[in-house]
């Protein structure tokens with residue numbers, strides 16, 4: 169499933185456009201957080217290929233924004 173997303177996106181990061189032949193450097197990321205929703209979780213159209221660098225950056229920013237919006 170993860171691999172299907174990476175091949176579909178041609179091992180290319182959707183954010184920075186870097187191409188990684190080493191799949192350990194790529195992440196299948198949920199565009200909309202699934203929050204336990206299995207339909208969203210398994211929806212390939214809700215998945216994008218990101219490199220680890222972008223994934224970590226984006227997720228850190230999202231988590232920081234969630235904290236600021238008063239969840240913490």
Ligand SMILES: [Zn+2]
Pocket residue numbers: 181182183184185186218219220221222223
């Ligand atoms: Zn990237």
